[in-house]
Amino acid sequence: MRQILAISIFLLSYNLSLAQETLEIDTTIVPTDTIAISTDTTSLTKDTTLSILFIGDVMGHGTQINAAFDDNTGKYNYDSCFKYISPVISQADIAIANLEVTLAGWPYKGYPQFSSPDALAISLKNAGVDILATANNHSLDRRKKGLERTIDMLDSLAIPHTGTFKNAEERKKAYPMMIEKNGFKIALLNYTYATNGIPVSKPNIVNMINKEAIAKDLKAAKAKDPDHIIVFMHWGAEYQLKPNKYEISFNQFCKDNGADIVIGAHPHVIQKMELTHQNTYSSLTAYSLGNFVSNQRTSPRDGGAMIQINFKKFGGESTIVDAGYYLTWVYKPLIKGARKFRVLPLSQYEDDEAFLGETALKKMTVYKKIARKLFDAENINVPEYIYDSESKAWEMEK
Numbered sequence: 001m002r003q004i005l006a007i008s009i010f011l012l013s014y015n016l017s018l019a020q021e022t023l024e025i026d027t028t029i030v031p032t033d034t035i036a037i038s039t040d041t042t043s044l045t046k047d048t049t050l051s052i053l054f055i056g057d058v059m060g061h062g063t064q065i066n067a068a069f070d071d072n073t074g075k076y077n078y079d080s081c082f083k084y085i086s087p088v089i090s091q092a093d094i095a096i097a098n099l100e101v102t103l104a105g106w107p108y109k110g111y112p113q114f115s116s117p118d119a120l121a122i123s124l125k126n127a128g129v130d131i132l133a134t135a136n137n138h139s140l141d142r143r144k145k146g147l148e149r150t151i152d153m154l155d156s157l158a159i160p161h162t163g164t165f166k167n168a169e170e171r172k173k174a175y176p177m178m179i180e181k182n183g184f185k186i187a188l189l190n191y192t193y194a195t196n197g198i199p200v201s202k203p204n205i206v207n208m209i210n211k212e213a214i215a216k217d218l219k220a221a222k223a224k225d226p227d228h229i230i231v232f233m234h235w236g237a238e239y240q241l242k243p244n245k246y247e248i249s250f251n252q253f254c255k256d257n258g259a260d261i262v263i264g265a266h267p268h269v270i271q272k273m274e275l276t277h278q279n280t281y282s283s284l285t286a287y288s289l290g291n292f293v294s295n296q297r298t299s300p301r302d303g304g305a306m307i308q309i310n311f312k313k314f315g316g317e318s319t320i321v322d323a324g325y326y327l328t329w330v331y332k333p334l335i336k337g338a339r340k341f342r343v344l345p346l347s348q349y350e351d352d353e354a355f356l357g358e359t360a361l362k363k364m365t366v367y368k369k370i371a372r373k374l375f376d377a378e379n380i381n382v383p384e385y386i387y388d389s390e391s392k393a394w395e396m397e398k
């Protein structure tokens, strides 16, 4: 007995010293990279920050699929497509993109009814994309199989996703999506205006933009007591640089019903971004982020914008500190006789003729001028992130 007691005391003191050590280490621990998605209601009272980056439409045209094929391995791989933009995506705590293709398996297809290789999702994840929105006009391109295989594939790759569901039961379990990170709790909702006339097969669900459903979902989101509610919309008129009445009215509807952030995509071109503060309440809308990657080459369809929203939490209250955009442009170099795709952080390469060559630089400059002219004239409190080549850091324009 005495021996057991001695061992117990020894173990107890050993545990205590371990606990002490752990406590000491604890103060230097940085937040993990894991995105916990749950309905847990933990809240922190210390001063913390969070950055969320939204990325526009990830398209999958036939030329992109061909370009992703690696002759050496006989496999598809999009890593090099995102290698220049990956450092920008990775520095955000959470990066969210619109996956505008299905992962329906072989045969792979480009426009008009997309099915991309699974490698696209793998490379997006490798590039730092944490979450994919799947409700868009191409969700049903490969019908039921496409919708369900996309969900299964993203699940198997451990990429959280929202917007489309196999059935009502799965939607109920996982919607609105709750994101927990750095002590923040964010609700994410995702809807599309239509599915290109293809009806959804029962019991599958594609979240459609309609007031009744959105009001109900926003109510459910509010009940989970998040710090912020974000609605990611797939909407608007293609190739229009100004939001239309539909976008403006649904933006207002979301705001009136509890969302403080609305992000849009689909027009294939960019549209204005507005951040307003009233007392302690902030409201942000980015009407369209444009194409993130596509084979649409007519300017300004050949570029897009990512918006980074920076949050701060103090005393349990979270606020939007500021938001800025990164311009992106799709560069198509000829490498060993084959056309490749490279998404570039524009500000980092805008003067780099040695890297781009004269023709590509000219094309990128056309996009740059249109994008900056629009955002300079129409954005409210959302400046550009500019790359400082000396410090090799991104700084928000003053």
Ligand SMILES: [Zn+2]
Pocket: 100, 136, 137, 138, 234, 265, 266, 267
């Ligand atoms: Zn679309």
